[in-house]
Amino acid sequence: MSNVSYYTAEGLKKLRDEIEFLKSVERPKASQAIADARDKGDLSENAEYDAAKEAQGLLELKIAKMEEVLANARLIDESQLDTSKVLVLSTVRIKNKVNGMELTYKLVAESEADLKSGKISVTSPIGKGLLGKSVGEIAEISVPNGTLKFEILEISRD
Template sequence: MAERDVFLTLEGLKKLENELDELKSVKRREIADRIKQALAFGDISENSEYDQAKNEQGQLEERIAKLEMILRNAKLIDDEDISTDVVSIGSKVIVKDLEYDEEMEYTIVGSAEADPYEGKISNESPVGRALLGKKEEEIVEVHVPDGLIKYQILSITR
C-alpha cells in the first residue's frame, strides 16, 4: 500500500493517538490473556475460544499498523491556516440543498477522520471534493450515484 499524506485536525490527531494507545496498552493485553486462557483448555485443534482470540489478535494488529501508518504520514491542519474565503480542509461549511431547501453543516476533514454521522466529510468524498476551493454564495453541483445534487454555500468558518 502506497503511503500518502493524511490530513488531520488537532482533534482528529488526538483521537487517533488515544485509540492507538488504548489498543497497544489495553486491548493487546486482554487478547493475550484470552489466548492464554484458551491454551489452558488443552488441544487447540478444536478450540473455538483460541481461534476467535487469534482472529481478534490479527484484526487488532492490523488496526494498530494502519493507525501507525496514518500517524506517520499525518499532516496537521492548523486552525490559523484555514481560510474562510474558500472551502479548504478544516473548513466548516453550511450549505443549502437547493432541491429540498434544507441546510446542512459539514466539516471538511481528511479521509482518516471522516465521520458522516458527526458531519465530518472527507475531502475525497464527492461532496467534499466538489466544495473544495469554492466561495460563499457559490452553487456547487455534486455528482452522486443517484444523479446531481446542487448546494449553495451559505457560510465558511473555521
C-alpha cells in the same frame, strides 16, 4: 508509497488514544486468552487456543495498520487556512437551489467524517464539489441520482 492523511488536533488525539487502548488493554487480554486456552491441555485439538491466536493476529494487524496511518498523518494548522474559499476544515453553510433547504457542514479528512455531527469528508461527492468555491458561487455536484446545485452562503472556521 504511503498515503498521507490530514488530521485536526482532535482527530489525531483520538487516533493516538485508540492505538494506546489497543496496546495497553486489548493486547494483554489477547495474551491472557491464549494463556488460558493453553492451560486447558492438548493444543493440537484445542479450538479455543486456535481462536485466541487468530484474534491476537488480527489485533496485531489492526495495531500495525493504525500505526502506519499515524506515521503518515499530518496535523492541519487551522490558523493558516484561507477563509475566502472552501477548504478542508471549513464550516460551510449552503442552500439547496431546488428545495431552498439550508445545510451546514464541516469538511474534514475522510477518517474524521461523521454525518450525524455535520462532518463530511473532503473526498465525498459533496465535499469534492464544495472545495475551492467562494461565497455566492453555485456548486453543481454530480451524485448517483442526478445533479445537486448548492449556493455557498457562508464559509467560516470553528
